[in-house]
Amino acid sequence: MTRPFVKMNGAGNDFVVVNALEQPFAPGDVQIRALGDRETGEGFDQLIAIEPSSSADAFMRVWNADGSMVETCGNALRCVGWLLMQANGSDHVVIDTAAGPTVATRAGDHKVTVDMGRPRLDWSEVPLAEAMDTRGIELQLGPIDDPVLHTPGAVSMGNPHVVFFTDRQDDGFVVASGSLVEHHPLFPQGVNVGFAKVLDHDRIRLRVWERGAGLTRACGTGACAALVASARRGLTDRRATVAVDGGELVIDWDEATDHVLMTGPVEIERTGVLSI
Known part of the structure; x- marks a missing residue:
């Protein structure tokens, strides 16, 4: 055929x-x-x-x-x-x-x-395997007393995401960490793993390890999740440009409708x- x-x-x-x-x-x-x-x-x-x-x-x-x-x-x-x-x-x-x-x-x-x-923010909507505050979930990589990554935000944009806030965004780190977290038992459906660096109140640099696809040049739902996760922590405004490997996406979490708009x-x- x-x-x-x-x-x-x-x-x-x-x-x-x-x-x-x-x-x-x-x-x-x-x-x-x-x-x-x-x-x-x-x-x-x-x-x-x-x-x-x-x-x-x-x-x-x-x-x-x-x-x-x-x-x-x-x-x-x-x-x-x-x-x-x-x-x-x-x-x-x-x-x-x-x-x-x-x-x-x-x-x-x-x-x-x-x-x-609307971003799904309750633990059962992401979904997670157990109840916790999705602004910063109980997950870390590395030594208990000095984790390399910890307390990511969790968001569903129709598919599950976790967003770590980190300066480490090199290929080796993203691939190793992302592949480890993707199938963590905390995520019964697996998870997309974002590595976000907040550059300003209206700009984020993002790399994403996508569930089932690996490291990609862009992830639209991942960019939306990164904006939502960072805005919930007060790290950015509700509208920001998300710079990914393949270009830029403008994400706007509209306060009136609670919907996330993505332009790219x-x-x-x-x-x-x-x-x-």
């Missing part, structure tokens, strides 16, 4: 996007891992299928490069939103996901704003055909 695709990225977080509005697309785990391999396959952080929806303009299904299906992906929502808006000529679309519906709005040339909804770039890299 062959299927045409569009290769896209949002601030460097890259996707293979397949139109499944008329013909179902349901690859298996082994196929997804083969397609996602950057040396022998097409290579991507996530594989995206745009499917029909009875309650929205489309449904977005997301698989990580390891074959696991996940609830949502912020950067992919911008890319899919842009494709749908280009197709129907509108300035906003509703995209349903496993984490619920999202509105995407045109914000300029190849730029889209996505309403990521969309790029088409190429088109091609998948052989499944």
Whole structure:
């Protein structure tokens, strides 16, 4: 079987996007891992299928490069939103996901704003395995009397995140620490791991180890989680620019609606055909 695709990225977080509005697309785990391999396959952080929806303009299904299906992906929502808006000529679309519906709005040339909804802040919503204050959960790496990382904030943006505040953001540190925390028993569904350095009240430098994808050039829900976690601690305002490896995302935690809005770039890299 062959299927045409569009290769896209949002601030460097890259996707293979397949139109499944008329013909179902349901690859298996082994196929997804083969397609996602950057040396022998097409290579991507996530594989995206745009499917029909009875309650929205489309449904977005997301698989990580390891074959696991996940609830949502912020950067992919911008890319899919842009494709749908280009197709129907509108300035906003509703995209349903496993984490619920999202509105995407045109914000300029190849730029889209996505309403990521209300951050889930209760321990049971993240979810965590036990009750604790998600402003700073009881988790640390390293010696008990001198931990390397400790007390991260926990947030769900439709998928689970922890955010450590640290100056250590080098590849080796992020990969080693992130892979360790991703499957910690405190997170029954696994977790995305953010490493945030607050540069100013309106600017954060962020790197993210993504659950099922590893170290990526950007993570949209991770940027939202980092802003929420830092604002809850009074480290930043409720609106900040989050600098990731692949670009910049503007995150606004709206006080009136309690929704998190993410604005960022969309790029088409190429088109091609998948052989499944």
